[in-house]
Amino acid sequence: MSTASETRVRSKAVRGAAGKAERPGRDGRSGRERQPWLPWVFLAPTIVGMGIFTVLPIIASVALAFFRWDIISAPSFVGFDNFAEVVQDPTVRVSFLNTILFVVVAVALQLGLALGLAIMVQEKLPAWLRVFFRSAFFFPLILSAASVSIFMRYLFNEQFGVVNWLLSLVGIPAVPWLTTPGGSAAVVILVYVWQNFGFSFLLFIGGLASIPVETYEAASLDGATGWRKHLHVTLPLLSPTTLVASVMAIINALQVFDQPFVLTRGGPGDSTRTAVMVIFESAFQRLEFGQASAIGVILTLIIMAITAAQFRLSKRFVFYQ
């Protein structure tokens, strides 16, 4: 039972929440007018944090792209030389091409697998099993990518790995997974997709749950069954979720590093070398921090361009209910 004082407190709180800032005080001025600095006080921790840890490093990184710097000696201004060298470097070119190919294959697999499994789990499984599979498919994402890759490296070892041992049981000869260009690319994609599809899966589960049952019922009345129902109802209504999932998947995939670095070190040759690996190698192995920044700037521009293109295309292909 509420007491009188409790009621007073509540009404005061409600008034405050409802628009205290707009209500004039005793001096006739609103709260915002009396304390104009107050919003900035609340925003300050975020602004300062973002400024120090995000904005300044971005500015410094872009500026660094115009300098030659090896950490030890003083930096020297070189204009656009770093960009020119980067563009001419065949390793950088190959690594960007690898990254684009990786994004195309890995993201397609990641989204396809996530969507297929989400539909299966949401439609075919009882509620208690759905909870289990949501956790199970998400679990790899919380593991360290480096640890997973070390583990996978053992599994895919040509001579002593479990994968080849299993294949040998059905008469398939040992596959040089990590020592041939095709094999190593396949393993990197496989490990990456296995570890990352859980996030897209959860997004699709959420998206599927938000589709009204009535829509499916209406489609059934119109004669749609099985995959046609999914083609004409599920996919269009999931398109906003697909947009978000694909944007995030592409941005993540463009920055792939851990899996190829640990599994193959970018080899054999440059077959699994990615853009971020080249950034790492330029900076911390060749001590060309300016060039590393230049590659980083180019990669950022590519990510921004692709994301902008996705949102532009979304106007034609995404349907909001």
Place this chain on the structure above:
Amino acid sequence: MQGSNGTLRDISRRTALGALGVGIVGATVASWPRLTGTDIPGRGDNSLSIAIMGTAADAAARQKVVDAFAKVHPDIKVKVQAIQAVDWKDFFTKILTMVAAGTPPDVVYVATEGAQLFAEKLAHPLDDYLRRDADHMREYFADVHPSLVEAFMYKGSLFQLPIDWNAANMYYNTTALKQAGLERPADDWTYLDFRNTLAAMRKARPSDFTPYYWTNRLFGGVVPWLYANDTSFLKETKSAGGRWLWDGFYANDPTRGMRSGGYQWLEPNANDPKVFESFDFLRGLVKDGLGVRPEEGGGNSLVGLFASNRIGTTPAGGYWVQGLSEAGMKQDDYDVQFFPKWRTQRHQFGTAGYAIMKTAKDKDAAWEWVKFSSSLEAMQIVFPTPNTTPARRSMVNERLYAGKGPRHWKVFYDTLDRFPSTGPIPAPPQQAAVETALMKNVSLAVSGDERQLKSALDSLQRDLEFALRRQP
């Protein structure tokens, strides 16, 4: 919020802000040492900061030598900082990050891979200290082979004193050898003898066994074969100078005349026909199922695989003995022999020692640490077990290998005496880029046909030209 009297308590914004402020101040005060970096060993208390590659356990293991040092130099406080790393390249990256952050250590334990990078940019030469303490240091140099010392010479100056080292000798599994009906190979066995040995091993054990396991690294990968074939993937020259050291400390050494002011690797050499020939030999081993296709940077599982009798031979140094013993291998389960002969029997080795940083707060104190670490007393404390080969010849003895093997442990130090041209890992100041260039092309070179080999070597040549384009 529910109050103790069951009524809602009104927490004002001012109170909340105050609590937040107190919380922030409290957290800042509590984490002040971390925020200011004063909790980093050696910072803020003027102690000498020593960086080694390893874990906290490795740093703790060095405590005995720190204690022994403190007895001799009670005025110099020392803190050992262990830095975990996958390999030396990774370790140097982390040291460079510390330099960039403005928190460089005073002394760093540096292996051959980084010796010239440090000598060129980060380290302080030891020449003046050695001249000053020449009488004291004579005993050290008399016990250490000049080949090891020469590896730390750079442009006529000495930057490190070798503490431990390892050559790429050839380990073999005695059981696999017996199963193949073979005896211990001769000291001067050739690369063709080696191939025949592998073929016999393969015949005796057709499956679940690899006659030759090798890794794709700068040490123990393709380089020992290149050295044996009197070539390398980089053109090796030597700089002038250094007579002060050789005349001063190795006046009676028969190899004094061939010593120099240090190695130089200024140009690529991947298009040398002998390089092609060496790679082609390895390609043949892979093609015929006698050797593995090497993974890049592999080797983590090597001890386990060798100890479980699944590998016939592999190149390694004295650092393996303790690991094999811990993995259950008995003294007679394996043995070691010189690397096979080709045009020469030149071996590859790597060594390590302390480098004083240019930025060291107290270089005299740092030198005292370097000097003490090279003493017999300190090295006996640091190397109680054969997990590396001590640079002092007198320490490589029966007692070190007793009960652990290998039977022919003398091969380790004899490598330097028998083959005085034995050389260090080719590691110019651009080592990281050079190593990346080599590693990325080796797998392709030995995995396909002759055309692919040629293409991989062309690519290696180009990558090396790019890596070496800026000379210091």
